[in-house]
Amino acid sequence: MMKIQGKSMIRAALLVSAFLLLAGCGKSGQKTSNPEKTEPVGRKEAVEKKQAQVLRVGYQQGGSSTLPMLAKNEGYFEKTGVPTDFVLFTSSSDGLNALNVNKLDIGVSFGTCAPLTYVAKGARFVIIGGNLSGGHPILVRKGQGIYYKSIRDFKGKTVGTPRIFTSDVVFRGACREAGLDLKKDLTLVEFKRPVDVMEAVKSGKIDVGIGASNVIGQAKAAGLDIPLWSNDLFPDHPCCRIVTTEETLRTKRSELVNFLKAELLAEKKFTEDPESGVRADIVQQKFSEELARNLVLEPHQLLSADPNRKGVRLMWDFMKKIQYAEGEIDLDKAIDTSLYYEALQQLRKESPSPFWEKLEQRYKEQNL
Structure with missing residues (x-):
């Protein structure tokens, strides 16, 4: 009987050792559940959404x-x-x-x-x-600024304007208020960009250019005159x-x-x-x-x-x-x-x- 009991004890010991070994492998090879340390479900996602x-x-x-x-x-x-x-x-x-x-x-x-x-x-x-x-500046060649005191002085001139820019609308509206017909009283040339308008003034292709704020520095550096501003035509317009x-x-x-x-x-x-x-x-x-x-x-x-x-x-x-x-x-x-x-x-x-x-x-x- 003693031998049988001894063998039983050995088998039990081996079983316990195997269980402990597997438990140890579980800790080292896999992340085990720990309610006290595990981040709540959805917390990471919530943090990311706040970014x-x-x-x-x-x-x-x-x-x-x-x-x-x-x-x-x-x-x-x-x-x-x-x-x-x-x-x-x-x-x-x-x-x-x-x-x-x-x-x-x-x-x-x-x-x-x-x-x-x-x-x-x-x-x-x-x-x-x-x-x-x-x-927004109104541009003319150097020395020509003295001839433009108001929008009425645009009559008979070739005027370039950048289509759908704010300065374009201000200019057209001011002409209407002054009684100028854009089809009869002046020659209107439309451009896509204010810089193209400025270059046309510099080259003499147009007499007057309706500029925009993004060409102020370039226009001044090029020596162009700015006799009027959009503010003069429509004070403090947005x-x-x-x-x-x-x-x-x-x-x-x-x-x-x-x-x-x-x-x-x-x-x-x-x-x-x-x-x-x-x-x-x-x-x-x-x-x-x-x-x-x-x-x-x-x-x-x-x-x-x-x-x-x-x-x-x-x-x-x-x-x-x-x-x-x-x-x-x-x-x-x-x-x-x-x-x-x-x-x-x-x-x-x-x-x-x-x-x-x-x-x-x-x-x-x-x-x-």
Whole structure:
């Protein structure tokens, strides 16, 4: 009996050893369940969803891009937590076409009239902020500026204009108000880009060029005269609006709000230190110091991140009045000021300043 019991004990010991060995293999070769240390199901996914999505930002070189370039140069996009990918375009139409087919999330320097024209044709664009008001030069050759005191002096001249740019609409509207017939009183030549207009003035192909803010520095460097500005024809008209799409508004709203916060911080910085705008355009837009100064410090340019609903509405009414655009649009749907206001309120709470109070008052005047 003792031998049998001994064998039984040996078998039991071997079984226990095998069990312990397998248990040890389970620890070293596989992750075992541990309720106290295991990450809750869905937690990782929730964290990933909270991570900011990249905003693809379309822009053109020029003063209309100074605020976003300043925000980029000062690190404000990182500060507000919105990653950005800037894409350069040479015309508003190319940029808006990209926005319309979801190759961009936002456009910052494609004018006011161009986005409205696209909306009238069915594009689901939404204006959420601004960058620039006024600031478009009217160009003539050196020494010719003294002959152009008002829009009436354009009579009998060959005038070049960039189609669907804000300055184009301002010019056409001013002609109508002055009683000038674009078909009878002058020769009108349309161009795709303001830089093409400027080159036509330089070469003598046209007498007068309706420019845009992105050619101010080049025009001054080329020695062209600027006898008038778009502000003279339509005081403080809105220009480059920040425009997105209804889809991006639904899927990246928080990123858009943070983008506007960065723009507001840039506006504050520029107001307190205009030289910061010069430095930003030298670094981000690769401008020479002379070009940057001519562009950024031009007093006819008014840099503002406010969407200016009232100004946009006036511009649309202007476009309809001169039969520039066809169809009707729901401006309440095409302009959403709530994101800008949310961004402003967050900054008022996070870093109280008289500057934000001033912008609060401006918002009420221009949007309510």
